[in-house]
Amino acid sequence: MQTDAPISHSRCAFVHTRGVPANPDDLLVLLTVARLGRFTAAADVLGVNHTTISRRIALLEKAIGGRVLVQTPGGWELTDLGRDLLGPAEAIERAVAEVGERATGRGQLQGAVRVASPDGYAIHWLVPAVTRLQRDHPQLDLELITATQRAREARSGVDLEVVVGRPAVRRSAAEHLRDYRLQLYATKTYLDRAGTPTALADLGEHTLVYYIESALQVDDLDEASRRLPAPRSSLRSTSVFAHVAAVLADGGIGLLPDFLAEEEPSLLRVLPDYSYETGYWAVVRRESRRNPAVRAVLAALLE
Incomplete structure (x- = not known):
């Protein structure tokens, strides 16, 4: 259960910013919110509840005498005053890490x-x-x-x-990070039953296995499927592993990443000339x- 416990072991000291004392725990809270952009995400990481995060930010703003965060459609962002506090907050974080390094005798990410x-x-x-x-x-x-x-x-x-x-x-x-290709695959059993397409237009007589476009809205993945004709029917999921499983179960022709499909010896390339590269x-x-x-x-x- 999340509690209002101390964020760190640094409560014994205070830092001064612009001549005003600030609780180092509150600075560590600010640092975490700045990195994640959400009170709830920061609360999960720090092991407290989101009301504690809100209260400690309020206490910090009272001590500093100004707003340190502003809410935007994309989450909480630092104000100019908040960015001024990043250096002191990171110094506290490094000091806590150095204590751990001395205890273990080796440098550790934590x-x-x-x-x-x-x-x-x-x-x-x-x-x-x-x-x-x-x-x-x-x-x-x-x-x-x-x-x-x-x-x-x-x-x-x-x-x-x-x-x-x-x-x-x-x-x-x-x-x-890396590139990969989306290509068309099916099992021999499916192709024997439904026929092997020899042109893109033939896909209109088949079942396509791919993402749910309305739930995805990723430009590259949408573009890969827009290049194909409308299928007779479809089997769609938000999970690429569900796509692979459906194709392996003879469920249709899947638009699959090459690095996943090539691991399955029972999958055959369909229309080898079709390939969409992304990364x-x-x-x-x-x-x-x-x-x-x-x-x-x-x-x-x-x-």
Whole structure:
């Protein structure tokens, strides 16, 4: 159960910003909200409830004498005064980390990093990368949210987001991770039953297995399916692993990532001339990129 317990072990000291004392716990709360953009997400990471987050931000603003956060459609963003406090807050975070390093005798990444990623990328690349990182840094907590979503300018609630297609963002940093191809696959059993298409127009007589477009709204993934004729029927899901399972169950012709389909020997390429290339990109909030743990997770993905 979430409580109103101390955020850290730093309550014994106070820092001074612009000559006004500020509780270091409140500065750590501000730092977490700045990185995640939501009170509820910060509360989850810090192990308190969202009303505690709101109260501590209010106490900090009272001590400092001004607003440190402003609410936007994309979540909470720092004001100029709030950005001035990032340096002192990060200094407190580093001091707490140094205490842990002295206790263990080695440098350790610590804290929580929250990542959102499409399930295909998460299972194939993200999970192996972060578990290797965590073996070297056992005090590092990782939270994975599987979601295939459009990149937004100010996505809040996560430190790092993996998206499909190059994102158009200005206030966040975008890093290219890897490319892949969407291609058409089916089983021999399905093709024997329904016939093998020899041209794109023939797909109009088949069942297409793919995403629910209205629930997805990812430009690259939408474009891949728009290039195909309207199917006779469809089997749609928000999970790429459901797509693979449906095609393996002889349910239709699937528009599947090549790296998943090529692992299944029973899947055959349909219309080999059709291929749509896209890629995975990492989007990191400006404040989150200052976090050493977030930078380490991003570096592990880029490797």
